[in-house]
Amino acid sequence: MNLIENIREGLRAIHGNLLRTVLTGLIVSIGIMSLVGILTAVDSMKYSLTQTFSSLGANSFDIRRKGFNNRGSQQGRVSKVYPKISYVQAMKYKDLMSDNARVSLSAFISGATVVKSETEKTNPNISVVGGDDFYLESQSMNLAEGRGFSSFEHEFGSNVAIIGNEVKQNLFKNKDAIGQHITFLGRRFKVVGQLEAKGSSMGGGNDRRIIIPLETGRQISRPGSSDLTYDIKTAIPNPEELDYVMGEATGIMRSVRQDALGQEESFEIRRSDSMLQSLNEISGYLKVGGFVIGFITLLGASVGLMNIMMVSVNERTREIGVRKALGATAQQIRQQFLIEAIVICILGGLVGIFLGIMMGNGIASLIGEGGFIVPWLWVIVGLTICVAVGVISGYYPAFKASKLDPIESLRYE
Incomplete structure (x- = not known):
């Protein structure tokens, strides 16, 4: 079973448990939305206020x-x-x-x-x-x-x-x-x-x-x-x-x-530009605070994802036994479960990034006029965090699945 087959099998498993996948993805989406949303709002508000301060001589x-x-x-x-x-x-x-x-x-x-x-x-x-x-x-x-x-x-x-x-x-x-x-x-x-x-x-x-x-x-x-x-x-x-x-x-x-x-x-x-310098200092503190809040939310999402992946391993014990009996190695089993966790996180992350951008710009529009901002830096950071959460949350369940004894797994009810 090569990497492509593992990816396909992971996608089939995700499709076979669609409701669970959606709920798990929502957990990740909420975490990413809070992270990207807060940071987008800060950047958008800063852009709007910078334009205002520029008109007052800040430039x-x-x-x-x-x-x-x-x-x-x-x-x-x-x-x-x-x-x-x-x-x-x-x-x-x-x-x-x-x-x-x-x-x-x-x-x-x-x-x-x-x-x-x-x-x-x-x-x-x-x-x-x-x-x-x-x-x-x-x-x-x-x-x-x-x-x-x-x-x-x-x-x-x-x-x-x-x-x-x-x-x-x-x-x-x-x-x-x-x-x-x-x-x-x-x-x-x-x-x-x-x-x-x-x-x-x-x-x-x-x-x-x-x-x-x-x-x-x-x-x-x-x-x-x-x-x-x-x-x-x-x-x-x-x-x-x-x-x-x-x-x-x-x-x-x-x-x-x-x-x-x-x-x-x-x-x-x-x-x-003394006002602009004060704004940069304040926005820096806001970004740190927003990142900490988003990180804590993502930490909770990763725990939830790990719990769901553990349940998935227990539910699919017989399936794991069959694959091992057919020649699947421990590495391939780990790879399959890791791919499932990463795909779920990326799908949830993409939804969370979209919602976060909309939420951040929406909040900023309430305090002043400004252009619609897509914070590419935070988009990349968000996707990177999604992959990291998927790897961290999926590794232990994948490792546990790879260590199951095939004979005991086949006898599992």
Whole structure:
């Protein structure tokens, strides 16, 4: 009896005891479903949250001149003053990084600004920021009404503005702000967009902000003047490559700023993925916990499978005796019972993997939108565990069957 015949005989035995096979396979299916389901849910939730965090800047980093937020001296020592990042330097960096990342430039134009409409004016608490064509996207700002700036408005510095919710409420109250005109910093601007309300945290935030094209901000600050310092935000598609791109950005920025070899950087790079790092840490703990729970369930399934295989050996004692009398060796008997156990585990495992994937993605869909994930790693792990469970659970019953005396087996009732 060769291996192929043993496999066929094992399949015939499984088909002959179909109900028992189904019930045994369900035991394994539940164990694999719990393992794959939990781990799929963790991966799917992580994917969904990663996408959300990426939209909040988790895949980006900021570059500013070093010491931009210094407040005088510390312990009697005056902090070193570093030169501002100029427009030429910021544009050169943007050009050099454009192939690997999306770079947004912005500049703080004015704070404590009074903004006027035809009939109303705000308190002197409005900030004005100049931003390029990627500014709104990089800062995760959404428009409640209106539109963003056109390429023409960015290039030629048109007098157009996007206002925050509080600015709109103060100046236009129940009127539509889009298309209206406001005045600040000695210029008259047309309102083309309104930001979504964000609340009054952090002194007003986006609600007390006005965004104008970056070129317009440069004109207000007088062309060629060194008053403005430019902030650079670099975003990449894949958060996993953030460290690599930050290293590349550091080298490019040192070259642009002409920082000498061995000299410390005259700029600061701050990554924005602290939430993503916390998520990775939490998801790691969840995966460990899910694996332990699934493993315990599988351990119970393996015990149940071993018990059923022992019952099968006792029921088929006469059959084993006949096969031995016909010349079957102990190895062939062991092989047959092992094949039965492994096939049952694989069939149950395939069903469990399918149910686990559906269950995991279903759980993840309840907390947020995300793509349908097939965790191939956990599929392979699940199938490997199925085979291992089949071998472990089937070996002792197979070994016991192979040691039966043929004469005693034939006399067994």
